Amino acid sequence: MVQFTLNGRRVSFEGSGSRRLLDVLREDFRATGTKEGCGEGECGACSVLIDGDVVDSCLVAVGQVEGRDVLTIEGLSSPLQQAFIEHGAAQCGICTPGMLLAAHVLLQRTTRPSADDVREALAGNLCRCTGYTKIIEAVLSCGT
Amino acid sequence: MSCLRYRWRGRGAGLSAQPWKFLLLNMVTAVGRSVPRRDGASKVTGEARYTDDLVVAGAWYGKTIRSTIPRGTIRSITLDPAYDWGGSRVVLVTADDIPGDNVVDLIRDDQPVLARQGGEIRHKEEPILLLAAADRSTLEEAAEHIRIEYVPAEPVFDPAQASEVYTTIEIRKGDDVEAVEGVEVVVERSFTVGLQEQLYIEPQGAIASPTPDGGITVIGSLQCPYYVHRALKRALKLTDQQAVVVQAETGGGFGGKEEYPSMVAIHAALLARKAGRPVRLIYDRHEDLAATTKRHPGVITHRTGVKKDGTLLFQNIDILLDGGGYCTLTPVVLSRAAIHASGPYSCPNVRVRARAVATNTPPNGAFRGFGAPQSLFAAELMVEHVAERLGISSVDLRRKWMLRLGDTTATGQKLTESVSSDLVLDAALKAVPPVPPVSPSRPSVRRGRGLSLVFHGSGFTGSGEKKLSGTVAMEALADGTFQILTASTEIGQGTKTIFCQLAADALGVPMGRVTVAPQDTSLVPDSGPTVASRTAMIVGRLVQEAATEITERLKREKAPLRVEKSYIQPDSLHWDETTYRGDAYPIYAWACTIADVDVDVTTGAVRVTDLVTAVDCGKALHPVLAEGQVEGGCLQAVGWATIEEIKMKDGGYQNDRLATYLIPTALDAPNIRTILVENPYSRGPFGAKGIGELPMDGPAPAIIAAIHDATGVWLDEIPATPEKVIAALARKPA
Numbered sequence: 001m002v003q004f005t006l007n008g009r010r011v012s013f014e015g016s017g018s019r020r021l022l023d024v025l026r027e028d029f030r031a032t033g034t035k036e037g038c039g040e041g042e043c044g045a046c047s048v049l050i051d052g053d054v055v056d057s058c059l060v061a062v063g064q065v066e067g068r069d070v071l072t073i074e075g076l077s078s079p080l081q082q083a084f085i086e087h088g089a090a091q092c093g094i095c096t097p098g099m100l101l102a103a104h105v106l107l108q109r110t111t112r113p114s115a116d117d118v119r120e121a122l123a124g125n126l127c128r129c130t131g132y133t134k135i136i137e138a139v140l141s142c143g144t
Numbered sequence: 145m146s147c148l149r150y151r152w153r154g155r156g157a158g159l160s161a162q163p164w165k166f167l168l169l170n171m172v173t174a175v176g177r178s179v180p181r182r183d184g185a186s187k188v189t190g191e192a193r194y195t196d197d198l199v200v201a202g203a204w205y206g207k208t209i210r211s212t213i214p215r216g217t218i219r220s221i222t223l224d225p226a227y228d229w230g231g232s233r234v235v236l237v238t239a240d241d242i243p244g245d246n247v248v249d250l251i252r253d254d255q256p257v258l259a260r261q262g263g264e265i266r267h268k269e270e271p272i273l274l275l276a277a278a279d280r281s282t283l284e285e286a287a288e289h290i291r292i293e294y295v296p297a298e299p300v301f302d303p304a305q306a307s308e309v310y311t312t313i314e315i316r317k318g319d320d321v322e323a324v325e326g327v328e329v330v331v332e333r334s335f336t337v338g339l340q341e342q343l344y345i346e347p348q349g350a351i352a353s354p355t356p357d358g359g360i361t362v363i364g365s366l367q368c369p370y371y372v373h374r375a376l377k378r379a380l381k382l383t384d385q386q387a388v389v390v391q392a393e394t395g396g397g398f399g400g401k402e403e404y405p406s407m408v409a410i411h412a413a414l415l416a417r418k419a420g421r422p423v424r425l426i427y428d429r430h431e432d433l434a435a436t437t438k439r440h441p442g443v444i445t446h447r448t449g450v451k452k453d454g455t456l457l458f459q460n461i462d463i464l465l466d467g468g469g470y471c472t473l474t475p476v477v478l479s480r481a482a483i484h485a486s487g488p489y490s491c492p493n494v495r496v497r498a499r500a501v502a503t504n505t506p507p508n509g510a511f512r513g514f515g516a517p518q519s520l521f522a523a524e525l526m527v528e529h530v531a532e533r534l535g536i537s538s539v540d541l542r543r544k545w546m547l548r549l550g551d552t553t554a555t556g557q558k559l560t561e562s563v564s565s566d567l568v569l570d571a572a573l574k575a576v577p578p579v580p581p582v583s584p585s586r587p588s589v590r591r592g593r594g595l596s597l598v599f600h601g602s603g604f605t606g607s608g609e610k611k612l613s614g615t616v617a618m619e620a621l622a623d624g625t626f627q628i629l630t631a632s633t634e635i636g637q638g639t640k641t642i643f644c645q646l647a648a649d650a651l652g653v654p655m656g657r658v659t660v661a662p663q664d665t666s667l668v669p670d671s672g673p674t675v676a677s678r679t680a681m682i683v684g685r686l687v688q689e690a691a692t693e694i695t696e697r698l699k700r701e702k703a704p705l706r707v708e709k710s711y712i713q714p715d716s717l718h719w720d721e722t723t724y725r726g727d728a729y730p731i732y733a734w735a736c737t738i739a740d741v742d743v744d745v746t747t748g749a750v751r752v753t754d755l756v757t758a759v760d761c762g763k764a765l766h767p768v769l770a771e772g773q774v775e776g777g778c779l780q781a782v783g784w785a786t787i788e789e790i791k792m793k794d795g796g797y798q799n800d801r802l803a804t805y806l807i808p809t810a811l812d813a814p815n816i817r818t819i820l821v822e823n824p825y826s827r828g829p830f831g832a833k834g835i836g837e838l839p840m841d842g843p844a845p846a847i848i849a850a851i852h853d854a855t856g857v858w859l860d861e862i863p864a865t866p867e868k869v870i871a872a873l874a875r876k877p878a
Contacts, residue, residue, distance in 0.1 A: 032197035033190020035395070037345045038429040042802035045345055073190035085184035088768035091776065092636030093187030094346040094395030100188060122810040126802075128343050128396050129636045131775030132810045134768070 004065045006031070007075025017063025022046045024062045025072060033073035033097045037126070044125030047098030048072050054102045054124070073097035078104050079142050087138035091129035099125045103139045112143045174645035174655050175830050178768035182640040182660070183393070195349040195365045195392040196426045203351060204235070206415045206425035207283045209273035209290060210435060211265045214469075214504040214795025215299040218272065221261050224289035234286045235419040237274035239263070242414065244381035248407050249374050252310075255470035255507070257379050257410050265294065267469030267506045268796040269435040271407070276415040276423045299504035299795050303443070303466040306501035310467045311475040313482045315724045317554050318493035321458040327449035331530050335446075335522040336861040337844075339790040339797075340439035340783070342511050343807050346395020348404060348436060349426035352412035359386025360413040366405035367397040368673035369631045373665045375406035380413055391663035397635040398780065399510030402675050403472055404436045434800040437509030438790065440465040440477055440500070444485070444522035448530055456492075456545050459554075461485045463498035463519060468507040474500045477508075479605050481515030483728045484841075486554040487523030488565055488599040489545040494554040504795050510675065512777060513840035516600055517784070521862065524596040524845030528852070538849070542569065542597050555728045562833065564734040564760035564823045569597055571758035571819045572736035579740060588746040594849025595738045598841040601729025602834030603678040606719035609730070614672035614683060615710040618647065618690040620703040626651060626694070629661040630671035632683045637836060638769035642680050643687050645765060646829050650691030669708065677733070677834030680765060684829040686711060714827065731825045733833045734760040737778070737842030739814075741850040745873060748866030751812075752782050752847055758819040762833035770835065771818045777839025778816050783808045785844035789863045 002013045006029060013024055025031040025048070034057055037045030041056040048057045049071040073096075080103050083089070090096040099122060106113055106121035113121070118139045119132070127135060186192040211218075221238070223229060229236065239246055239260035248255045259265055259272045272292060277283040300306050318324075350364030359382055366372055369389045376387040389409065394401065412425040427435075447460040463481055467474035482498035527545070531538035546565040552558050572595070582591045603609055617629040628647055634640045640660045648655040661668055671683045690709040697705055719726040740754040755778055764770045787806050791798040799805045824831025844862055852858050857872040 026197075030199070031190070032193070035194070035346065036196070036428075037347070038802040040429070040801065040803055043345060043429075076189075081188040084188050085180050088178070088181070088772045090181070090184060090187045091638075091772055092344070092346070092394065092396040093183065093192050094194060094344075096187050097190045119810040119813070124809075126345060126807060126809060128345055128398070128780070128807065129776045130772055131777075131779035131816050132813045133775040133816045134772055136810070 002062050002066050004067060005069045007071060013062055018061050020058055021048070021060040021062045021065060022057040025057060031072045031074050035094055035097065037094065044098045044102065045095055047101050047125060049101055049105065052105065054105050071101070073100060076100060076104060080104060080107070080139065083138040083141050087134045087141060089130060089135040089138035095125055095127045099127065099135060106139065107142055113139070115140060174648045175765050176763070178766055179641065179645065179655060181638055181769070182644060183634060192393045194346055194395050195351060195363065198351060198363065198392060200351055200353065200422045200424065203422035203424050204276040204278050204419055205280050205283055206412055206423045207275045207287060208271050208411060209275065209287060211259065211268060211270040211272055213265060213294050213296050214268045216265050216294045216296040218259060218261050218263055218265060219293040219295050221273065222291040227286070227289040233277065234282060235276040235415060237414045237418050241418055242379055244379045247378065248410065249378045250403055250472060251475055252471040255472065267504050269506050270469065271411065274411050274415050276419050301503055301505065301792065301795060303464055303501050303503055306503050308502035310471050310500045310502060311478055313478055313498040313724060315482055315494065315496040315554050317556060321460040321493050321495045324449060324458045324493050326451060327457050328452045329533060330447060330449050331533050332447045333526060333529050334860060335444050335525060337442055337518045337521055338863055339441045340511060340788050341433060341790065341805055342398040342400030344396030344398060344400055347427040347429055347432040348401065348408050350405065350408045350412040351422060351424045352409065352416035353422040354416050354420060357386055359388065360416060361388040361390065362409040362413055363390040363392050364405055364409055365394045365401060366391055367401040367633050367635055367675060369633065369663050369665050370670040371403065371673055372406050372409045376409055376413055379410045380417065389665045391633050394633060394635045398512045399514065399675065400436060401635070402510040402673060404509065429802050430800060433805060434797060435506060437472060437507055439511035440467065440474070440508040440515065440518065442466060442518050444519055446522055446526045448526055450530055450534065452534065454534055454536055454541050454544050456489065458493040459486050459491045461496045463496065465500040465515070465518070466503050466505070466508060467500045468503055468505045470507040472507045472509040474508065476605065477510070477515040481519040483555060483601065483605065484516040485519040485523060487520060487527070488547050488597055488734065490547050490551040491554070496554060505792065512780060513837045514676065516837065517781065517840045517844065520598050520841045521844045524598065525848060528849050539595060546597060553728065556725045557727045562731055562762060562823045562825045564821060565597060567821050567823060568734045568736040568758040568760050571821055572738050572756055575756050575758065575817065575819055576738050582742070588744050590743050590745055590854040591740065592743065592850040592852065592854025593738060593740050594846040594853055595736065596842045596846040596849070597736050598838070599732040599734050600677065600838040600841055602733050603682050603730050604676050605728055606721055609682060609711050610713040612672050613710050614686065615669040615708055616671045616683060616686040616690055617669050617706060617708045618687070618694055620694050620698060620705040622703050625657045625659060626653070627659050627661050628687055629668040630683055630687070631663055631665065631668050632671050632679045633663050633674040635674060637773060638766060639674065639679055641769065642684060642765050646684050646688045647691045650688045651695055677836040677838065680832055681828050681834040682711060684832065685827065688829045730827065731833050733835045733838045735838050735842045737846045739843060739846035739850045741847060741854055743851055743854045743869065745855060748869035750786050750851060750864050750869060752786065752814040755782070755814045755843060756817045756819070757839065757842060758821055759835055759838060760821040760823045761835045762825040762828045763822050763831035764820045765830060765832050767820060770820055773836055774818045774839045775816045777837070778843050779808055779813050781840050781843035782814065782847065785847045785862045786864050787812070789865055
């Protein structure tokens with residue numbers, strides 16, 4: 001049994017600890033906002049936060065999150081979400097959950113990021129729709 | 145907003161004589177305002193449900209077994225007799241299980257749903273068998289107990305050597321190009337463009353469920369519900385009502401989900417039919433990259449004849465596109481390539497000979513731009529080469545050549561409105577600062593700037609819209625709300641939002657009173673596929689017309705009411721499919737792109753630092769969404785021009801994983817600045833023209849011109865990988 005915190009709630013998972021965190025989140029906890037885009041840690045669509053760090057959940061075995069704090073898009077409440085809508089940073093939306101989580105971490109650590117900081121922070125999250133322009137604008141608009 | 149907006153005051157577009165009225169109208173209208181997108185909230189909270197997010201009780205998992213050779217026949221398919229193939233564990237579908245035609249319905253009936261025993265294999269990754277099981281491990285285990293043997297044949301990979309031709313097109317304008325008199329300089333050059341993957345971030349997928357009436361419902365990631373509907377009916381021998389296709393939230397398409405979802409849907413449906421239960425067929429990235437369609441690679445050769453003063457006398461253009469193993473949409477892609485091949489220029493004598501051939505690679509298909517980026521790449525670089533030969537500025541040469549109001553295109557189409565070559569060229573040139581110098585700390589970096597001018601036909605080619613006669617419906621409901629019913633899909637570009645804006649303004653109601661019906665073939669009429677930059681312009685116009693008619697009828701009648709509107713070709717448009725003469729498109733959208741690049745001459749690395757693009761969209765119905773289309777399309781073009789390379793091996797893609805097929809990240813992306821120019825189109829909704837594909841056309845030639853500006857070398861082939869740049873630099877005379 002693996003016990004961890006998911007979006008602020010204590011949860012336990014009974015099953016193989018070697019299953020991908022991505023699958024456990026999507027199939028067992030129905031947290032389907034976490035997406036599979038490549039399954040090999042390249043696209044970032046499956047990004048979640050583990051103890052506040054951005055991690056590709058397709059590369060993590062669920063056993064590795066024992067006792068840790070996992071945040072998915074379902075647990076995020078950030079001004080970034082409204083900014084993404086207003087700035088047109090979400091188009092097809094499939095990269096959006098991962099993108100938001102990565103941006104959230106950046107803003108937690110850097111209150112006033114530069115455009116280059118944003119590019120750096122989001123470099124692990126691929127978007128094919130926006131050309132990143134509006135995503136960068138949206139994140140910059142949330143810097144304090 | 146970083147965008148500059150020009151409003152061109154053409155016929156009847158001037159300010160109202162009563163400014164207060166103009167302001168008041170602007171305050172209450174939705175069109176032209178960047179309202180929050182309809183699907184925004186669900187997408188930023190993770191609530192949006194894409195195909196693989198859907199829970200379907202009792203569903204099994206499906207898998208496709210594919211060919212491992214590029215060409216040959218299937219000698220035998222053997223199931224391990226020792227393995228438990230019991231139907232309660234695993235379901236196997238072969239070509240013999242197809243109740244209808246073993247064909248993926250599209251243009252030509254050449255592509256089978258499943259290759260059969262004894263049948264021909266025309267490419268690697270060709271579907272042969274389908275499997276379904278309750279869990280993924282049984283599925284993988286069963287797959288290992290199947291043996292397929294082939295009789296291989298000699299594959300054809302070089303399009304120049306291919307004997308099977310899918311289609312040819314010839315366009316002629318004026319006199320025989322080689323007999324034109326007064327030619328003082330002839331420039332000849334060949335250009336090569338590579339394969340490109342659409343790389344929507346959500347892979348292909350569909351879930352099929354049998355229905356009590358013997359039919360099948362398929363829900364999937366797709367652009368064109370009625371394409372899938374038609375294909376499903378034909379392969380599974382279903383009636384209109386028995387086949388139901390529903391679009392789930394779709395994570396990107398870019399053409400990649402135009403035709404291929406028919407294949408996925410039929411496969412899922414065959415498995416569901418045989419298993420008697422729902423089946424989920426979701427591709428992983430590797431399968432998606434290895435098996436689905438790509439942008440057509442090609443070779444385009446130009447011979448251009450001019451006078452020494454730059455006067456354009458003839459263009460003689462040859463196009464060769466590689467269609468791959470099956471025809472798919474190749475003839476239509478070739479058509480758009482041929483029509484755009486002479487570029488946005490006025491030339492008295494033109495000959496375009498275009499040919500698309502069969503090879504033994506996986507089939508190529510629709511991808512944003514649809515042939516035009518390939519041929520415009522060559523056309524734009526040709527301007528550069530002619531200018532260089534004549535020793536004049538390529539911008540001046542473009543001004544001399546470019547199509548203006550009243551000019552005729554290569555197909556003899558007279559341009560009678562909304563021609564914006566000069567507007568976009570001026571707007572882009574005005575927007576760029578001088579090229580900043582490179583920092584002395586980077587001695588190996590050379591910086592350069594390049595420009596391109598392109599046009600792109602909005603909507604279907606020729607008589608396409610007339611033949612299709614797309615239909616939309618609108619309902620006025622008793623509670624005072626209105627519902628828009630179309631098959632046009634939201635794939636990120638903003639269909640749902642824009643349709644609501646158009647309807648709200650035509651109805652004179654707030655947007656909150658307008659809803660969009662789900663893209664479900666049992667509910668909505670066929671408004672046509674979501675392709676060809678036609679949704680906002682063609683379908684949007686029908687939405688506007690339906691809303692206008694409802695408004696009129698509500699003056700006399702009471703809700704509920706339903707109105708349908710179908711496309712009617714304007715009498716002024718004429719197109720002859722046999723001669724390729726006439727009005728190839730109802731209207732063209734225009735763009736000028738200026739690219740700045742840094743080239744590291746020691747590593748050959750090209751980095752596009754800045755991109756400014758001025759785009760004439762007729763009317764920006766929603767400026768933020770329009771800019772989003774431009775920025776996203778531009779970055780896909782930057783990828784195509786610089787880093788997106790597919791390496792072939794034995795007829796398959798060698799880099800068929802996301803770790804090896806690279807697309808631009810946020811760090812690779814240039815600063816993209818969009819200038820929306822509004823030169824209205826009289827038959828577009830509120831003046832709008834389609835621009836979904838246009839931004840894919842301009843960046844590649846601008847980048848290659850910028851690399852030349854930086855280094856003095858011309859590349860004739862994209863992507864401009866470090867290897868190609870280094871090789872070109874090595875060939876450069878000292």
